Amino acid sequence: MILDTNLVSAYLKQGAAEDGRRVFVARCLADGSACISMVTKYELERGFQKVLYGGDDQAKRGAMKRLIELKKFLESLPVFGLDGRMGEGWDIAARLWAAGRACKPSVVFEEADLLIAATAALHGKTLATAETKPAMRLLPELASRARTTLRVEFVTA
């Protein structure tokens, strides 16, 4: 199960324990199915790094501690990239993008959504996301047109 960035982010945020996203991620961690895309790792790391680079000394010390907690957390999860099998994941992403653009009206994805979806398709994983954009609902159909298979599980708060 590839967890989308929005799910990991919701899991890390202090909030209601019964939030559906938190419950879902906790279940995936418990049964060992949780993994993430390299894109999610990149997005989370750059967000934490930005805090580290921006603040005063005291803020930096706090940000450093949190960055290290994040890194330890991410180190404990399998992380999948697009580069395996001679970069085939990038080919899948290109086909997904083109399949979306060929629709009338065209379906446009944010880059992260597209690359994470392609990562899940490449590795035969289900993509779990809390994303509510209509384009995400079309992903399985577009994947089929793009000559690949993608299962998507939508998780709500």
Next chain:
Amino acid sequence: MIAATPSTIGAPALDVDRLLQRLPADLRAQVKWTRKPITDALDALLQSPGDPDVLEAASRNAMKPIGAIMQLVAQLLASPEFAVQRASLMSNLEADQRDLSAFVADPGVVDTLDWCLSFIKGFYREVWSHLQSVDLSAVSRDEVAREVDESAGAAAFRRGVFALMAASEAARRRECVDDAVTLVNVAFLELEECRHAFAHAGVVILPFADETSEQRLHRMGSYVARMRESLTDSEFRELDAARLTSLRE
């Protein structure tokens, strides 16, 4: 394969004095000269614990004396009592960890230290599993120095271990706890870089290779709990703003 360097052919140690006490008196006498240059390098880093240039220079300056000690330790490891020596060196490292953990006290930093030490132990388990196929006498100091220059993974390992040695020294001297914390954090980042570099070369070292799934879950839970406790709303806004919407942004 991990290259033969003073760090990799020798033994893990944060407290050099404790390591030296394990050596027979005649061997200890041979490396008496190493105390001053190592102390000088540690002093330099303790004056600027967060400065990467100082860490690079100080850890490099300490390489020759540490290398001399490690070559003696490597001789012990090559002896018939290999298993006993190895167990004794590991217990040294555990004692170093206990002392430093007690000094830094903060649960998050103690946990980061545990990650670092677990990685180092995993590193040596990997190295020692190949030790019988390495001709230690063929690893001259010049070759060792050249290897360290060439390998990014070995350089990160050198810096990471030396940062921990300095943190350990700060604990022994009862100096500033914040400096020791900074050094543990720096060590983590260096050792993480080392882990990635070795993984890239095909050697995957898992810091907690023997843990059960329950232990892993518990460990991850503690990371998340600390992040939840300390992340502010404005930091979460920064995280949201860091989403990748376009490769051209």
